[in-house]
Amino acid sequence: MSILVVMEQQGGAWNKMSWEALAAGVELGKALDRPVAAALLGSETGLEALEAELAAYGVERVLSLRHSLLGEYTPDGYALALRQLIQRAGPLLVLLAHTYQARDFAPKLAASLDRAFISDVVGCRVDDGGPVFVRQLFQGKMNADVVFAGGPPYFVSVQAGAFRADRLEKGGAPAPIEHPSVSLDAAQIRTRPLERFQEAKRTVDLATAEIIVAVGRGIKDPANLPMVEKLAQALGAEVGASRPVCDSGWLPLERQVGSSGQTVAPKLYIALGISGAIQHLVGMKGSRTVVAVNKDSSAPIFEVADYGIVGSLFDIVPALTEAIQSSS
Amino acid sequence: MKIIVCLKQVPARDSVLRIDDAQAWVRETDLSFEINEPDTYALEEGLRLKEKHGGEVVVVCAGPARAASAIREALAKGADRGIHIEDEALARLDSFTTARALAAAIRAESFDLVLTGLQSDDLGFSQTGVILAELLGAPHATIIMEVQKMEGGIKVKRELEAGWFQYVEMPLPALLAIQSGINKVRYATLMGIKKAKTKELKRVTPAELGVDLKPRQIIRRVYAPQKSKQTQFLEGPPKEVAAKLLEKLKFEARVL
Ligand SMILES: Cc1cc2nc3c(=O)[nH]c(=O)nc-3n(C[C@H](O)[C@H](O)[C@H](O)COP(=O)(O)OP(=O)(O)OC[C@H]3O[C@@H](n4cnc5c(N)ncnc54)[C@H](O)[C@@H]3O)c2cc1C
Numbered sequence: 001m002s003i004l005v006v007m008e009q010q011g012g013a014w015n016k017m018s019w020e021a022l023a024a025g026v027e028l029g030k031a032l033d034r035p036v037a038a039a040l041l042g043s044e045t046g047l048e049a050l051e052a053e054l055a056a057y058g059v060e061r062v063l064s065l066r067h068s069l070l071g072e073y074t075p076d077g078y079a080l081a082l083r084q085l086i087q088r089a090g091p092l093l094v095l096l097a098h099t100y101q102a103r104d105f106a107p108k109l110a111a112s113l114d115r116a117f118i119s120d121v122v123g124c125r126v127d128d129g130g131p132v133f134v135r136q137l138f139q140g141k142m143n144a145d146v147v148f149a150g151g152p153p154y155f156v157s158v159q160a161g162a163f164r165a166d167r168l169e170k171g172g173a174p175a176p177i178e179h180p181s182v183s184l185d186a187a188q189i190r191t192r193p194l195e196r197f198q199e200a201k202r203t204v205d206l207a208t209a210e211i212i213v214a215v216g217r218g219i220k221d222p223a224n225l226p227m228v229e230k231l232a233q234a235l236g237a238e239v240g241a242s243r244p245v246c247d248s249g250w251l252p253l254e255r256q257v258g259s260s261g262q263t264v265a266p267k268l269y270i271a272l273g274i275s276g277a278i279q280h281l282v283g284m285k286g287s288r289t290v291v292a293v294n295k296d297s298s299a300p301i302f303e304v305a306d307y308g309i310v311g312s313l314f315d316i317v318p319a320l321t322e323a324i325q326s327s328s
Numbered sequence: 329m330k331i332i333v334c335l336k337q338v339p340a341r342d343s344v345l346r347i348d349d350a351q352a353w354v355r356e357t358d359l360s361f362e363i364n365e366p367d368t369y370a371l372e373e374g375l376r377l378k379e380k381h382g383g384e385v386v387v388v389c390a391g392p393a394r395a396a397s398a399i400r401e402a403l404a405k406g407a408d409r410g411i412h413i414e415d416e417a418l419a420r421l422d423s424f425t426t427a428r429a430l431a432a433a434i435r436a437e438s439f440d441l442v443l444t445g446l447q448s449d450d451l452g453f454s455q456t457g458v459i460l461a462e463l464l465g466a467p468h469a470t471i472i473m474e475v476q477k478m479e480g481g482i483k484v485k486r487e488l489e490a491g492w493f494q495y496v497e498m499p500l501p502a503l504l505a506i507q508s509g510i511n512k513v514r515y516a517t518l519m520g521i522k523k524a525k526t527k528e529l530k531r532v533t534p535a536e537l538g539v540d541l542k543p544r545q546i547i548r549r550v551y552a553p554q555k556s557k558q559t560q561f562l563e564g565p566p567k568e569v570a571a572k573l574l575e576k577l578k579f580e581a582r583v584l
Contacts, residue, residue: 103454108461111424111463112462117423117453120452137451138339141345141553142550143552145547146545149542191469191498192498194496195495196493211583247509268577268583288583289577289581292559302555304557305557306557307561307576307577309562311566319566319569320573323570327574
């Protein structure tokens with residue numbers, strides 16, 4: 001039984017997180033002494049380049065599921081096609097990246113095979129011959145070791161950034177590319193996806209900002225925002241925000257940093273009253289220096305912070321603004 | 329429209345969490361609890377759809393005895409009745425097992441729409457809704473930011489990564505996993521709280537529903553995460569900390 005990594009592509013471009021899932025697959029393959037196969041899904045034409053690219057990465061084989069009904073993603077189409085593949089191939093483990101798409105269909109796929117799915121794992125190891133997965137609980141405040149209770153196939157998705165895609169190596173002769181048959185009927189696909197689109201154009205480009213002062217729900221009330229804006233002004237910084245702050249309409253959506261907002265990489269990122277949920281971290285962990293101010297010393301934001309201040313932002317922010325103003 | 333809203337009760341946000349003696353969960357005796365945040369948005373969306381199109385909102389919660397207060401809160405906000413699948417084990421069960429219990433209760437209702445939150449703030453699997461859709465044989469969509477009723481079905485706005493969206497259409501009955509921020513949630517009024525006392529809250533056990541709670545995955549150990557980065561913690565009164573930080577940013581990190 002092999003390890004099957006399901007890669008994600010959209011319109012001929014990979015979702016980069018899939019390489020991290022492949023890296024996790026290779027790592028587990030070594031630890032469990034199992035071959036690693038990689039699957040991708042798409043329409044009947046246009047997958048050749050992706051197949052060839054994947055075949056170069058030392059996988060045992062590439063399984064390319066092509067069907068006219070798989071061109072546009074639907075949870076029904078993807079779950080049905082992958083179920084057929086898994087029933088035939090009988091893998092020990094099915095690995096995916098924890099993308100929005102995987103959230104949408106992987107639980108359904110696993111359930112349709114009466115199997116459990118350990119989602120969003122940040123690590124894995126082998127204990128007594130069996131895989132043990134590390135997950136975060138309580139939005140990153142705790143970790144847990146989790147194991148499957150039933151039999152294989154085991155379904156697992158990996159969190160963004162948890163495995164190193166840059167450690168993947170191209171190996172030897174390219175893997176064989178197979179096109180397993182997929183039987184799908186239009187009537188089996190119950191949802192109809194329409195065009196993808198972006199909301200109104202952005203007027204701020206946080207991606208090019210050198211310094212970002214980001215504010216989270218710890219700010220409590222929009223009336224407190226001027227304090228943060230003053231600090232940003234003193235630093236010549238842009239103001240960024242966590243999602244709840246934008247959801248509440250306290251700051252415009254275009255200032256949101258994270259998986260559903262902008263990805264930023266300033267030289268200095270100051271996080272004020274932000275807990276550090278993974279969806280926020282993926283948007284800012286490329287920052288060179290991270291400062292976190294949070295009243296909770298166990299907030300996960302401190303895991304990525306170079307400098308941490310445990311305390312109330314209402315005390316720290318005015319003091320910091322004053323210090324900057326008087327030093328310049 | 330007959331709308332089912334699934335709720336979970338979780339430790340209140342900003343709780344100070346302590347690991348229990350068995351290192352298998354957190355010490356619940358120290359905690360206060362609230363409705364899982366994404367579920368509050370699912371409830372609000374259900375109430376709005378009912379106000380617009382008529383029908384009924386039924387709240388279903390699988391949880392320990394304490395979770396009855398979450399259902400009461402939902403009734404106070406305007407849900408019509410509640411079903412509490414009660415078992416202490418449901419406090420921290422995996423999504424598959426929880427979804428099986430929910431499905432058993434929901435099957436008995438002839439629903440048009442099932443709404444769940446996208447994920448829970450405690451376990452965070454983000455699976456229960458999607459598994460539930462599979463078990464109920466209904467189409468679904470997740471990370472939903474808008475719901476419109478149309479002739480013969482619904483049209484929903486699904487969030488994709490990095491600021492992209494997509495509309496998806498589907499027939500009813502269907503299931504939607506709602507994303508936080510889709511709407512502005514309401515507070516319960518005094519009147520609502522009074523009225524809630526007279527509303528039906530049915531308790532059932534998993535056994536009565538014919539489901540066993542045998543877990544599909546097991547938490548072996550809970551522990552504090554290890555830091556991947558060396559954080560320098562700066563201490564002292566605000567003025568002093570601010571000065572220290574400024575020094576560090578200028579002369580150590582050299583980013584100012
Ligand atoms: C699919 C999906 C996509 C998402 N996309 C994004 C995204 O793009 N961006 C994003 O940010 N989130 C996103 N989220 C939400 C994310 O999971 C978190 O819920 C969110 O980041 C939390 O925001 P927060 O840290 O501001 O709030 P909270 O988690 O509520 O944290 C507030 C913090 O403030 C601290 N605090 C309170 N008072 C004070 C004080 N006086 N002084 C100092 N600290 C204080 C608290 O200790 C706490 O740590 C997404 C979630 C999902 C499921």
